[in-house]
Amino acid sequence: MYRSLLHTIILFVVFIFELNAGEIHVVHNKSQADLKMYVTDYSNQADLLVYVAKYSSEAKNKDEIWHYVKYPNQADVKIIFVKYPNEADLKVHFVKYKNQAGWKVSHEWNGRIR
Numbered sequence: 001m002y003r004s005l006l007h008t009i010i011l012f013v014v015f016i017f018e019l020n021a022g023e024i025h026v027v028h029n030k031s032q033a034d035l036k037m038y039v040t041d042y043s044n045q046a047d048l049l050v051y052v053a054k055y056s057s058e059a060k061n062k063d064e065i066w067h068y069v070k071y072p073n074q075a076d077v078k079i080i081f082v083k084y085p086n087e088a089d090l091k092v093h094f095v096k097y098k099n100q101a102g103w104k105v106s107h108e109w110n111g112r113i114r
Contacts, residue, residue, distance in 0.1 A: 022059025024066045025075030032072070033080035038088035043104070046093035051101035064101035 027033050040046045052066050053059045059067035069075050082088050095101055 022053070022062050022066045023056060023069050023074060023076040025069050025072045025078050027072065027078045027080050030080055030082075032078055034077050035079045036082050036087055036089045037079050038082050038085045038091045040085075040091050040093045043093045043095070043100075045091060047091045047105050048093075048103055049095045049101050050092045051095050051098045053098075058098075062101075064103065065098065 030036065043049055048064060050064055050066055052068065054067075056067045056069075059065045072078055085091055
């Protein structure tokens with residue numbers, strides 16, 4: 001029993017840390033989302049400043065650089081955009097240039113989106 005429990009815990013930890021890529025798919029149902037996002041009007045309101053890359057290779061191993069994919073099975077993280085900040089797991093602001101992207105605050109999702 002102990003071994004089975006340990007195996008389950010290890011699998012859970014591995015699954016959590018596998019959410020480490022910038023391949024993003026937007027879903028339309030909260031139950032399908034790994035993460036709920038709110039888009040802020042200003043960069044100083046955000047937890048994470050995000051740059052959207054044209055190519056998936058640009059987004060690998062970077063929380064702050066995203067590449068959108070068409071199908072959920074291609075995504076490392078499935079997100080949904082919510083209407084109100086209090087519904088969100090993470091507040092993001094989209095930036096124009098790659099060098100502007102990055103974490104603004106320490107956050108529980110830091111290192112888990114890439």
